[in-house]
Structures are given as structure tokens and as C-alpha cells.
Amino acid sequence: MSNGSAINRRMFLAGSSAAIGSSMVLPGLAAAAPGAMVSSAPAYGPLPGVAKLNANENPYGPSPAALKAMDAAMRKGAYYVNDSVTRLKAMIAERHGLTSEHILLSSGSSGGLTYLAQAVSGSGKILGPDLFWDTTSRMGTRQQGEIKRLPKASDLAINLAAMEDAISDDVAMVQITNPNNPTGMVLAPDELVMFTKRASKKTLVLLDEAYNELTDDPEANSMVPLVKQGYNVVVARTFSKIYGLAGMRVGYLIAAPETIEMISQYALGDYSLNQAGVAAAVASYDDEPFLAYAKAKVVEARGLISEGLAANGLSALPSSTNFMFVDLGKRSAEDFRAAMAQRNVLIRGIYRDYTQWSRVSMGEIKDVQQYVAALPSALDEIPEVAV
Ligand SMILES: Cc1ncc(COP(=O)(O)O)c(C=O)c1O
Structure with a gap:
């Protein structure tokens, strides 16, 4: 298995908790395969090159x-x-x-x-x-x-x-x-x-x-x-x-x-x-400069995602948070999640029966840019389904 596909498998496991009826596994927590070698240094955050946009974290912290x-x-x-x-x-x-x-x-x-x-x-x-x-x-x-x-x-x-x-x-x-x-x-x-x-x-x-x-x-x-x-x-x-x-x-x-x-x-x-x-x-708790900085980054990221979505004919609900809920129209959020995971971008899959809605978190600006850059080819790859 190449390194790339190992990463993709990890990401698939991480994102799969979003599927309908899934249990309590948090996004980002992937179980090691039985019998797998335990590496000596655990990863404390996303692997290099991976845009982790699936758990509404603030990557600018800790302050x-x-x-x-x-x-x-x-x-x-x-x-x-x-x-x-x-x-x-x-x-x-x-x-x-x-x-x-x-x-x-x-x-x-x-x-x-x-x-x-x-x-x-x-x-x-x-x-x-x-x-x-x-x-x-x-x-x-x-x-x-x-x-x-x-x-x-x-x-x-x-x-x-x-x-x-x-x-x-x-x-x-x-x-x-x-x-x-x-x-x-x-x-x-x-x-x-x-x-x-x-x-x-x-x-x-x-x-x-x-x-x-x-x-x-x-x-x-x-x-x-x-x-x-x-x-x-x-x-x-x-x-x-x-x-x-x-x-x-x-x-x-x-x-x-x-x-x-x-x-x-x-x-x-x-x-x-x-x-x-x-x-x-x-x-x-009272670190106002840090909080203002983090909030400004979230607002900047939301702007970039909105622009990227519009350029691809999509839109999201108005967000007051560090994530956006994207209307995929006739595409499945699970197909979209999988296609984005192939491109090292981790997002959520389907919530309940909201099959055409996809949640993306605001990560670092580079992560959001990776999301936007992956959009055209990922969307292209997904079949449109009858809604
Ligand atoms: C609305 C809401 N409440 C609570 C939580 C729980 O977060 P934590 O246990 O990390 O405080 C989350 C986590 O995503 C959330 O989205």
C-alpha cells in the first residue's frame, strides 16, 4: 500500500462516522487495524498535507x-x-x-x-x-x-x-x-x-x-x-x-x-x-487579542469558502460559526466526502437523511484553500442523483 493510499484509508475511516446511523466515533478518531504495528510517535493532529475540516476545531490554538x-x-x-x-x-x-x-x-x-x-x-x-x-x-x-x-x-x-x-x-x-x-x-x-x-x-x-x-x-x-x-x-x-x-x-x-x-x-x-x-x-479565558485573531481567521476562511462554492455553482447556509453547511444540489454528501478525502481534504458526510448537505469546518487558511482547489475535480467526479 503506498503512503498516499494509507492516508486515504485513514481518512475514510475518520470520515465514515458521519454516515447515517453511525455510532459515537468522533471524526478524526480512526481505530488501528487489528494486528497493525503501533508506530512509536503518534500523530497528535492531522498528518502533513491533510486539510482536517471535519470537527470544527480551531487550529490557531492553543494560544x-x-x-x-x-x-x-x-x-x-x-x-x-x-x-x-x-x-x-x-x-x-x-x-x-x-x-x-x-x-x-x-x-x-x-x-x-x-x-x-x-x-x-x-x-x-x-x-x-x-x-x-x-x-x-x-x-x-x-x-x-x-x-x-x-x-x-x-x-x-x-x-x-x-x-x-x-x-x-x-x-x-x-x-x-x-x-x-x-x-x-x-x-x-x-x-x-x-x-x-x-x-x-x-x-x-x-x-x-x-x-x-x-x-x-x-x-x-x-x-x-x-x-x-x-x-x-x-x-x-x-x-x-x-x-x-x-x-x-x-x-x-x-x-x-x-x-x-x-x-x-x-x-x-x-x-x-x-x-x-x-x-x-x-x-x-480573557485573552481578547487571541480570540479576536481566531475569529478574524474564521471570517476570512468563510469568505474564501463562499467564493469557492459560488465559482462552482454551489452555496451554503449563512454561518455564524467556524463551519458551513453546503447545499450540494443533486450530489450525495457521502460521495462528496469520499471524493474530497481522495484529495486529502477531510469533511463530514451525510447527517441523518439530509443527503445533499455537506459540512465543512474552517481550518487554517491553507486548508480552506486546499478545499477550494479540490472542489472542481471532486464535484466533477460525483454522479448527480435524483433528489
Ligand atoms: C454544538 C456543540 N456542542 C458541544 C460540542 C462538544 O464539544 P466539547 O465536548 O469538545 O466541548 C460540540 C462539538 O463539536 C458541538 O458542536
């Missing part, structure tokens, strides 16, 4: 300050976390005018989101739109409970009125991902505030704000103030996206102390956090 902090923390890696966790909770609480008791830190926001889904699934269903980042709710409802989905929306937007109507007595939580993943679209802030106030009188409302910092107006788009105002709301945030720390695994939930306590019944304690990740989060 210089985070790297320095991690170096110091790593040297004390013999010890479980302690002061750094207290510090991080206090920083987050202070920004929002809350207390540390309002914060639950976890290994990525996936940790807290899964604990939350487990916590509510005993008392009812989790209500969400047809298409949203449902990984943790699927995980949390494996033992009991289920996800109730709204009908497919033709514009792929979240229909808040329909969501409100669907809050029946058997719904234990409403889950809104805002901006949504994989669509990238953000809800109108005033409508979301009104919806959340009303809906949270009937049931718990979860706002997953993983991409909030990448929106045009993060403050207006955040529902954290509703926690302070006493509404029955949980907000999830992460250091995996704009902070560029996906591999360092730090995220958090913000909610009323009694809600945090309820979720904590299902959670591993703070000791489950890792010293270097927390150090990086503390060092990055």
Missing part, C-alpha cells in the same frame, strides 16, 4: 499564553487539580455576575451535556429540532428516555413556535443548539429570549452555546443572563472551539446552583479534570 500555562501545569501533573479549578470557576462566574456554585466544569462540554441528558432522561423526553448536535443526548438517553424531534424544516432553521407547541407533559428538557450545528445558523436573539422565558416555565431549557463567541454579537446571543434572572435554564459552553483547546477537554455548564447539584449526581467530580487543560482554559 501562546495557554501553551505557557500548560507547560507549567504539566510539570505538576503528578497532582490532581485543585486551585486552578477554583480559579476557572471564579473567572467564569465573575464574568456573568454569578457564583462558582452556578458552574459545572467537565471534560469538554460533552461531559456536562451527557450528565445533564442522563439526569433528565429518567423523567421524560428531550425535545429538539430535527437536526442539531445531538451526540450527548443520544448518549444520555441510551439507558432510558428518548429524543423527540420536530418535523424537518424546509429552511433548516429552528422553528421556535413549533418547538413551543411540542412541549408536552412528557418533555423533560428542550435542547436548543445556538448557533446550530451542523447548519451554522443563529436564532434571532429577541425571539430566543422570549421563547426561553416562556418555555422554561413549562420545562428545563438547555442552550448549547458552543459557538457563541463566533457570532456577530455574542452577548446578545447568549442566554446566560436568564440564569441570573432565575429562569429554569442551563447554558453549555466550551473551550474546544474559539479557544482552540478541543484536545485539552474543558467545557462547562451554567445553571442555578440547585440544577447544578441535580446534574452533579450524575457527574464525575472536579478531580476528573486535567491539570494542563484547566491551566490552558484559565490562561485563554
Whole structure:
């Protein structure tokens, strides 16, 4: 097997988790073939020449300050976390005018989101739109409970009125991902505030704000103030996206102390956090120059992708995130994923039955250029199918 085809096989395995009905393998995690030799130096990121645009990471991170902090923390890696966790909770609480008791830190926001889904699934269903980042709710409802989905929306937007109507007595939580993943679209802030106030009188409302910092107006788009105002709301945030720390695994939930306590019944304690990740989060949290730089790169990349798509007769939904959801028209997103993988560009395949929609993340500018350069021949290769 040539080196090129070995890479392509790896990429195929990495992207195949996007297929309909696939389980929880994260993009980028490919199992070694049984009996394969384990190489002495693992790859910590994409292989050279590979544009990894399949997991909404921020390749500009970790920031210089985070790297320095991690170096110091790593040297004390013999010890479980302690002061750094207290510090991080206090920083987050202070920004929002809350207390540390309002914060639950976890290994990525996936940790807290899964604990939350487990916590509510005993008392009812989790209500969400047809298409949203449902990984943790699927995980949390494996033992009991289920996800109730709204009908497919033709514009792929979240229909808040329909969501409100669907809050029946058997719904234990409403889950809104805002901006949504994989669509990238953000809800109108005033409508979301009104919806959340009303809906949270009937049931718990979860706002997953993983991409909030990448929106045009993060403050207006955040529902954290509703926690302070006493509404029955949980907000999830992460250091995996704009902070560029996906591999360092730090995220958090913000909610009323009694809600945090309820979720904590299902959670591993703070000791489950890792010293270097927390150090990086503390060092990055207020690093405005780094955050502004990363955001500018995302905006630049979105511009390049939009231009590249237009030049090939395609378009994407309006994105407020570091990824775009591309309308392939009559082409299959799985065929497209495979054709792009042949060209060393990793993107996502089909989501549920949205067979003609393809998600691409904003990587480094060179990665995005590689995506754009690969478009004409990849598209040319794919047969058009009846929609
Ligand atoms: C909307 C959303 N929420 C949460 C997550 C989980 O990220 P993490 O566990 O790295 O914080 C993701 C990851 O892609 C996401 O897209």
C-alpha cells in the first residue's frame, strides 16, 4: 500500500462516522487495524498535507499564553487539580455576575451535556429540532428516555413556535443548539429570549452555546443572563472551539446552583479534570487579542469558502460559526466526502437523511484553500442523483 493510499484509508475511516446511523466515533478518531504495528510517535493532529475540516476545531490554538500555562501545569501533573479549578470557576462566574456554585466544569462540554441528558432522561423526553448536535443526548438517553424531534424544516432553521407547541407533559428538557450545528445558523436573539422565558416555565431549557463567541454579537446571543434572572435554564459552553483547546477537554455548564447539584449526581467530580487543560482554559479565558485573531481567521476562511462554492455553482447556509453547511444540489454528501478525502481534504458526510448537505469546518487558511482547489475535480467526479 503506498503512503498516499494509507492516508486515504485513514481518512475514510475518520470520515465514515458521519454516515447515517453511525455510532459515537468522533471524526478524526480512526481505530488501528487489528494486528497493525503501533508506530512509536503518534500523530497528535492531522498528518502533513491533510486539510482536517471535519470537527470544527480551531487550529490557531492553543494560544501562546495557554501553551505557557500548560507547560507549567504539566510539570505538576503528578497532582490532581485543585486551585486552578477554583480559579476557572471564579473567572467564569465573575464574568456573568454569578457564583462558582452556578458552574459545572467537565471534560469538554460533552461531559456536562451527557450528565445533564442522563439526569433528565429518567423523567421524560428531550425535545429538539430535527437536526442539531445531538451526540450527548443520544448518549444520555441510551439507558432510558428518548429524543423527540420536530418535523424537518424546509429552511433548516429552528422553528421556535413549533418547538413551543411540542412541549408536552412528557418533555423533560428542550435542547436548543445556538448557533446550530451542523447548519451554522443563529436564532434571532429577541425571539430566543422570549421563547426561553416562556418555555422554561413549562420545562428545563438547555442552550448549547458552543459557538457563541463566533457570532456577530455574542452577548446578545447568549442566554446566560436568564440564569441570573432565575429562569429554569442551563447554558453549555466550551473551550474546544474559539479557544482552540478541543484536545485539552474543558467545557462547562451554567445553571442555578440547585440544577447544578441535580446534574452533579450524575457527574464525575472536579478531580476528573486535567491539570494542563484547566491551566490552558484559565490562561485563554480573557485573552481578547487571541480570540479576536481566531475569529478574524474564521471570517476570512468563510469568505474564501463562499467564493469557492459560488465559482462552482454551489452555496451554503449563512454561518455564524467556524463551519458551513453546503447545499450540494443533486450530489450525495457521502460521495462528496469520499471524493474530497481522495484529495486529502477531510469533511463530514451525510447527517441523518439530509443527503445533499455537506459540512465543512474552517481550518487554517491553507486548508480552506486546499478545499477550494479540490472542489472542481471532486464535484466533477460525483454522479448527480435524483433528489
Ligand atoms: C454544538 C456543540 N456542542 C458541544 C460540542 C462538544 O464539544 P466539547 O465536548 O469538545 O466541548 C460540540 C462539538 O463539536 C458541538 O458542536
